[in-house]
Amino acid sequence: RGALLPAINLAQMSELSLVLLSLGHASGDVSESVLARAGFAFALTGVLSTYGILQTDAIVRVVSPWLSGLGLSDLRRGAETPGREGRVPKIFLLGFSWTASSLLERIRRERPTLIESLRVVDFNPLVQHRLQRMGVSVVYGDVTQPEVLHHAGAQHARVLICSVPNTLLKGSDNLTLTRRLRTLNPTAQIIMNAERLADIPALYEAGAQYVTVPRLLEATEILEALEAAEKGLLAEKRTQQAEILRDLELEITKILGV
Secondary structure, three states, rough: OOHHHHHHHOOOOOHHHHHHHHHHHHHOOOHHHHHHHHHHHHHHHHHHOOOOOOHHHHHHHHHHHHHOOOOOOOOOOEEEOOOHHHHHEEEHHHHHHHHHHHHHHHHHHHHHHHHEEEEEEOOHHHHHHHHHHHOEEEEEEOOOOHHHHHHOOOOOOOEEEEEOHHOOOOOOOOHHHHHHHHHHHHOOOEEEOOOOHHHHHHHHHHHHOEEEEEHHHHHHHHHHHHHHOOOOOOOHHHHHHHHHHHHHHHHHHHHHOO
C-alpha cells in the first residue's frame, strides 16, 4: 500500500518530459515516433490519473492481490506482535491516527498496566515497527476488512475502539464498521467516532455503546478558554496546555514519525 498509493498519485507524465523530448528531437537525438508516443502517453496518463487519484484505495485493493500472486508480497496481513504469554488482548484500537496515539500515550503514563491488554490494528508499516519497539501488541492490516479483524482476534475483545473519522476510513465508514464489529463480536463494548451529530443515532442503533464527537469536545475546551479569558486567567490556562503538550509531543512524534 505504501508503494502503490504514491505510484498512482504520481503516474501522470510531466510537461517537462515533453519539453526535454522536444529539445532532443530538435537536436536529432529523439526520433519523430518517440516524440509522438510520448505525446500520446502524456495525454493518456493525464486523463487516467485524474480518475485514478480519486479511486486510489479501490485500485490498491484490486491490484494488491495480483502483485502478491506475482511474488511481490506485502507485509503479511495479520502479522503481529503477540500479547504476553500468547494471550489475545481485550482492548483493541482500530486505526492509529492522532487521537489513538494521544490515547496510547495517556495510557502509558496514567494506566500502564493496560498496555498488556491492548492491541493496535493499522495498515501503516512505520507505525507497526515503532509500536513493536515499544512492546505494544500490533497487527498489520486494514481495519475495514473483515478477515483482518478476525485474524487480529477482534471477536475475542471486550472493548473495541475506533477514533478514526470517516474522512480517513478509505472504502468504508464508521457506521459500516460498527455493524461489522457487532456481527463479529456481539458482546464487546464498542466506542466509535462521529464527525456529524446526525450520525450518532445510527451508530448507537448499529451497536455502538458510546460515540465520541470531537466537535463537542472542542466546543467544551473553547468554552473553558472563554471562561478563563473572562477571569483574566487565559495565560495560566495556556501554560497548563503547554505543559501537557510538551509531555506528549515527543512520544507521539516517535510513534507517528511526524
